[in-house]
Amino acid sequence: MATADAMALRAFQYWILRYRRTWRGTVVISIANPLLFLVAIGVGLGRLVGPDAAALGGVDYLAFFAPGILAAAAMQNGIIEAAFPVAVNRGPGGAYPVAAGTPLEPEDILHGHLLFMASRVVLSAAVFVAVMVAFGAARSPLVLLTLPAAALTAMAFALPSAAWAVTLTDIRPVNGIFKWVVMPLYLFSGTFFAVEQLPAVVRPIVYATPLWHGVDLCRSLSLGTVSWPLALVHIGYLTCLCGLGYLMARRLYRRHLHA
């Protein structure tokens, strides 16, 4: 009998095979959209804000905004790559029950899909980072580390999303996530403006949101202002979310695929 890793790779192959058919559609949402944001807001709005706004710590708006939108797009991609496909494929007629009827165990199905989600978010983030650098939005060679940072941010959302989505019998709640989770986080996690610009009372709330940790991590790396102890806190926070999401997903995949 093959090892569990080999089993997960079999499940991964399914997603690759599908991706060969469907990749065109994914380019728009996961790559083109964030890039349009980067150009329209970073460059367009950046002109209005003007260079060296004090609240941004003395950098121009594009350099401030680009790593923020990188992290926010990573969050969105993580949720899109997990919640939708998992909710669609968990039920009758979906890919999960088909795979569950073969030697694959629910954990293999989870691992194979996670591997694919990770590839997708890394790919999208890599394109974004490359464009960011090309636009001259990076201030430090550490910008290269924003790629793993963005991937970690994405998976910190993807893993809990997958765990939640595998319990759904209906896809509709997934749209609610975009209204009630993605949008507010997108707007208030320091993506578009510095958290210090918010009233002191709401700042702790922002500091508690996972996206802020991703944004601050990516931004401090790209600007070269990183404080390593704080970066470790960010990484720790996001890693914990991944770990918790993974443990939940493992249990829930088994419960629902072997009902």
Next chain:
Amino acid sequence: MAIEYFRAGVKFLLHSARFSTIIAMPDVLVEAAGLVKRYPPRDRHGTAFTAVDGIDFVLRRGESFGFLGPNGAGKSSTMRMIACVSPPTSGTLRVLGMDPLTQGREIRARLGVVPQDDALDRDLTVLENLLIYGRYFGLPKATIATRSARLLEFAQLAERGGERVDALSGGMRRRLTIARSLINEPEILLLDEPTTGLDPQARHVLWDRLFRLKQQGVSLILTTHYMDEAEQLCDRLVVMDKGHIVAQGSPAELIAAHSTKEVLELRFEIGEQDKAVAKLRDATIRDRLEELPDRVLWYTAEGEAALAVVHQIGLRPATAMVRRASLEDVFLALTGRTLVD
């Protein structure tokens, strides 16, 4: 006489030598005793639901075995337990001599599954669907390619390998699902309502394919609502209702045990049925009468004779038909309900 015995003996020995691998394998493929499946409540307000409530059965190699029952009888739940994708709540279950709880992977590697919904990937082509399924079993690509060609031939889809599944008809999709389930050359094929939703012609094509598989030595386990399907395909079957087995045997045995040879079906004008039934009850002292909303069934050894009696006692049914008894009648006798309402 002695010569005859000698010949039979030699024949048997030759046979055993050729099929020694088969004979060496255990004869019992699936064995269930006191098997129970209870689902936990779906939400906080729900209650646990017992879908399979203590069933026993044994399935032997080469046999084709059916679960017949109405909606919600627990057929799919039983199939899912056999397929090792649903752990039994209690009781014992052995599949291919192994325990589904600890050896699910090994068991599933030797099963073929045709689920109630086709569950094909509609964005992929016919061949891609076979490819990915074969990969799940760890088969090399070359093996998958040769088997796919043979299986598509078998499923009468040889010309369609490159087409997207979206473009196939319902009957073709079902045949493709069967082809897919055979990619690992399974010893047991599990079919959950293989012909539900297909038109009569597509059903007959499918029955023919399943019959060939049976002849090739694949053991079939299937569920169905249809009596004719069970009679066509099953050597032995169990009748399930509300999680229980209410009868088991071959189709002919079940009909013999729970029904008469013939059935006289009578329909009366609206409002006439009650009066007619009262009259019939007087005339059919020993035979069983079954009242359905739209007709009356008279279970009798001699349909024509019974019809003569109907006319004798002055009844004028709107239509009268004598037919052979079927599993539908068995089900009605056992549960007092029709199978498909």
